[in-house]
Amino acid sequence: MRSHQTKMMILVALFAAITAVCAQISFSIGPVPFTLQVLAISLTGMLLGRRWGTVSVIVYLLLGVMGAPVFAGYQGGLQAIAGKTGGYLLAFIPAVYVIGLILERGKISVWKAFLANLLGLLIIYAIGASHLKLILNLSWEQAFLFGVMPFIIPDLIKIVFASSLGVIILKRLVSAGFPVQTKHMQKNTA
Template identity: 40%
Template structure:
C-alpha cells in the first residue's frame, strides 16, 4: 500500500479475516487451568500472513473490539469486556500485536529465516502477554502461568503456525499478490 488510504478491497479483506477469526474461536477445547485450546491463534497467524502487518493488526483490533462490546465472537459464542480483564484476557489483547509481527515477517520472508523468526516473535508475544496477565490476575508464579498457559499448548501452537503458514502463503500466491502487502 503506497498511501495510507484504505480501499474497499482492504475493508472487505479485513472483514473476512475478522469473521474467520470469530468462526475459528468456536473451535474450542476446555483445559484444566481455565485457558481453552482454540483455533483463534490459527486465524490470527493467518491474518498476519494473508493481510500483512497493518491490515492483519487492524482485523484483530476489530475482532477484539467486537468481543469487548459484547458481540459473541469469542470462544463459546461469548463476548463482553469481562473476557478481557479475566485470566485469558492477555491472550485476546495481544492478537493485534501477534498479527502485526507475523505480517512483518511475511513481508521479510525472502530474507533467510526472517519469516520464521517473526512467526516465533508473534507467537511469543501472544504467550508473554497472556501469561503475564494470567499470573497477575491469578496471583500465580511465572512457573504456574507457564505450565497452565504455554506448556500444554506448545505442540498445537507449532502445528497451527505451520498449517496457517502453508495455507496463508499459498493464498498469497493464489491471489497473485493482488494486494500490496504491508
Template identity: 40%
Template sequence: MNKSMDIALMGMLLGIMVISSWISIPMTVPFTLQTFAIFLTILLLGTWRGFFVVLSYIALGLFGLPVFSGFKSGFAAIAGPTGGYILGFLLTAIVTGKLLEFLPDKKIYRYLSMFIGLVVCYAFGTFWFVNMYTKAAISFSRALSLCVIPFIIPDVLKILLADYIAKLLKKVG
C-alpha cells in the same frame, strides 16, 4: 488488490477469526484456532491491515458480540484469565507482521516470525494471567505449565497450516 477486494478479504478474515474462537476445547486457557486465524490474517494482509482486523475482532467482543471462545463477550471476557492472550493478539500481529516485512520471504523466516509472535502472545498472556487475574497466587512457572506448554505443539501446527493455506490462497488470488 483493489479496495473492494481488500475490504472483502478483511471481512472474511475477521469472520474466520470469530469462527476460529468458537471452535474451542475448554482448558485453563481454552484451546482454539484463534492463533491460526491471526497468522493467516497477517500472512495475507500484512502488518497494519492485519492489526486492524485483530483490533476489530477485539472491539466486536468488547461491544457485546459473542466472538470470544465459549461465545463470551464484553469487558469481563477481557478482564478474565484469558484476556491477556486476547490483547496479546494485537502484539502478535505487530511483531509477526514487522518481522515478515523485515526478513526475506522464505519459509523458515515466515515460521520464525510467527513463532516469535506466538512467544510474545504467550509472554503477555501469561504475565496477565499471573499478575492481573490470579494476583500472583500462582508462580510464573506454574502458569506456563497450565497456559503455555500444552499449547506449543498445537500452535506450531497452526503456524504450519496458516503458512500452507496462505501460500495456496496467494496462488489463487
C-alpha cells in the same frame, strides 16, 4: 487506490470473522481454552500484513468488547478482556503486527513465515501468561504450566500449517492480481 482500500476492508472484515469462528472451535484444558485462534492470527498477519492485519484484530476485539459473542465459548463483553484469557486476546494485536512486519520485507518462504509466526506465538504466550499470572495470582511456573505448556505442540502444528497454507494463498492471490500487504511484497512473492 479506492478499489484497493475497499478490497482490504472486505478482507479485514473477513479475517475478523475467521478469527471469531476459530475461537468457537475450542475445548477447555484448564483456565485457558484450546482454540484455533493462533491459526487465524497467523494467517491474518501473513495475508493482510501489519497495517490491515492489526485493523482486523482490533475490529475482532472491539466486536467482542461490545458484547458480540466472538471470543472462545461464545463469550463477549469487557469482562472477557479483563478475565483470565484477556492477555492472550490483547496479545493478538502485537503478534499480528510483528508477523506482518516481518513478512512484508523481502522474499516470502515457508521458513520465513514459520519464524514470523513463531515470534508472534511467543508474543501471545508472553503477554497471555503474564496476564493469567496477575489475574489468577499464580506463580510464574504455574502460569507457564497452565497457560503455555499444554498449547506448545498444538500451536506449533497450527503455525506450521498456517505458514505453508499462507504462502500458497499469497502466491495465488498475487498471481490473480489481488492486493496483498504491500506492492513490495507482491514483487517478491511471485
